[in-house]
Amino acid sequence: MELEPSAALDAETKIAEAPGDHKAELRLWLRLLATNTLIETEIRRRLRERFDVTLPRFDLMAQLERKPHGMTLGELSQRMMVTNGNVTGLVDRLLAEEVISRRQHKSDRRSHIVSLTEKGRRQFARMAKEHESWIAEMFAGLSQSDVAALTGMLGKLKTGVRAALAGA
């Protein structure tokens, strides 16, 4: 008796995978983590070297750049995926550098709104330009279609992870 090609493939897959084996996923996760670390470490190094700024500060400024009217600390902490207490500290340091300003929320006195100062906007523009070129340089080994494909698959992964966590 002959097997269908697809049935043969399924059989091979079964053989390769013992029950409860998820080595392929684990390998993917380790590779994702390593790739991320490799890029992130270099970005941190260059931000420090060229602009004497940390990645968290750059990230916070990048968030504010997209919202000219400013943002509450809570919104910042959500977008940056860090705790409120973390944002409090970052905001303190950026205020001291005078690249952001903070004002009271009009109707909610618990809340504060921070936004880039003119100095902050200028400084961020310079940094963002170089930052983009660093990324381009590091990603130069990928074709445009690689970039699109990878972006799409990571989107799928991210959505899947969110769903898994929401369901758990």
Place this chain on the structure above:
Amino acid sequence: MELEPSAALDAETKIAEAPGDHKAELRLWLRLLATNTLIETEIRRRLRERFDVTLPRFDLMAQLERKPHGMTLGELSQRMMVTNGNVTGLVDRLLAEEVISRRQHKSDRRSHIVSLTEKGRRQFARMAKEHESWIAEMFAGLSQSDVAALTGMLGKLKTGVRAALAGA
């Protein structure tokens, strides 16, 4: 005169991309970072909750697990992609927990070799088993071929980044 399909595509690509524009790469990087953060934050949370252990300690133990004869601190710091000083501190804490042991290198008196203790091996085995199932759960939205494709593309990216950094 008719254009070849590929020439037409090239023309479109040119139009979409102003010179020096690398928005697609930037978007990919932000997505990679966000996806990584999403997964990593959850892994950290679960490791703490279930085993009262941090990700760096888990990572260090995972490295040692693959080398039953142990490893020098320098080798650990290379594999973990962190500084020597960082490893010194982690090793101190793991020694205090008695999950690793440290001995002098036979011929090089500057060097020390650390390895998992029996307690460490047992503890790590329990953690690794659950860890693998968490990854499987979070990656369940991807098919086997997605996993393979993503692993391959990340490999290409990682190789490209290393090449870009070596050349720079």
Place this chain on the structure above:
DNA sequence: GAAAATTAGTTTAGGCTTAAAGTAATTTGA
């Protein structure tokens, strides 16, 4: 073979990060 350079690891100062506990303001609901 000894000075110079390198290597392995540690220490230190400072920033990032979290969880947990705390304060003050706002919203809910009985």
Place this chain on the structure above:
DNA sequence: TCAAATTACTTTAAGCCTAAACTAATTTTC
């Protein structure tokens, strides 16, 4: 209405992480 619950943010303690300076041992170079 007003007490309870929630929300926005801050503070604290402890761990992670890095760069830079340091110690001690080894290797290189002359």
